[in-house]
Amino acid sequence: MSFGGQPRVPRIPTPPQGETVAAFGTYMEAQQAVDHLAEQQFPVQLVTIVGTDLRMVERVTGRMSYPRAAASGFIGGAWFGLFVGLLLSLFSTAGEAPLIPAILFGGAFGLLFSVLAYSFTRRRRDFTSTSQIVASSYTLLCLPEQAHKARALLQGRGAVAGGWPPAPTTSVTPPAQTLPTQGWPSQGSPGSAPPGPPAPPAQAPPSPRPPADPSDPGWPPSQP
Known part of the structure; x- marks a missing residue:
């Protein structure tokens, strides 16, 4: 049972529920959108901010050295x-x-521990940095019964229609075109005439007979 009308956060990791009402490129824009809904008396407990394509970003802040390690250790110990x-x-x-005395003793112990820790990690990590989990885009979800109202209130703030999860985009590849080969159209291709019978080989014309000679003993020639 929840108190004060606040929904109970599930202890087991579960996928977010709701329809997509807006999408933003930065977390600050998503936060401002939720603040705008709260100002309009919208039940913001129905809203969920979902970051997609998470990345761990480590920003280097400077070079670590013994004086810097001692100073940071002393300040932490003094506090x-x-x-x-x-x-x-x-x-x-x-x-x-x-x-x-408590501040001095705390600063001294902090300085000592910081210098010792840096001496063990020297030449392996000679820099200081801060780490953050950053998403490439932030989607605002809302339960279906109030999704239309949230879209109406977020007009002009990147509101989009749709559901969760967003449908993947598919690219259609046009079919490859086959170039005509030599001798096109080929036999059997559409629009070509059916092949006919092969043409007979050309024969040489008969040689002319010599003129008849009555004095020839083989005259007249025998009939075949």
Whole structure:
């Protein structure tokens, strides 16, 4: 049971539910869209921000050295010493609160631990950095019963229609065209005439007979 009308966050990781009402390129734009819905008295507990294509971004802030490691360790230890000193001052019966000694001791221990830690990781990580999880786009989801109202309130802020998950885009590849080969159209191709019988080979004309000679003993020639 939830208190104050707040929905209970599922303990087991589950996919987000709802329809897509807006899409933004940065988290700040998505946050401003939710703030705008809250200003319009919209039930923002029905809204979910979903980041897609997550990336871990590590931004290098500077080069690490022994002086820098000592300074950062001393500052961190001094803050811890101040906190311990304030706790001791609450239960101290003496007139002076041990704030200054606690700050000095905390800073000294912080400096020592920071220098030792840097000496073990030197030449393997000689820089300081900060890490963030960044998404390439942020989608605003809303439950179906209030999705139309959320779209109407977010007009001009990147509102889009559709559902979750978004349908994948498919590209249609045109069919490859076959170039005509030599001697086109080929036999059997559409529009070509059916092949006819082969033409007979050409024969040489008969040689002319010599003129008849009556004095020839073989005259007249015998009939075949």
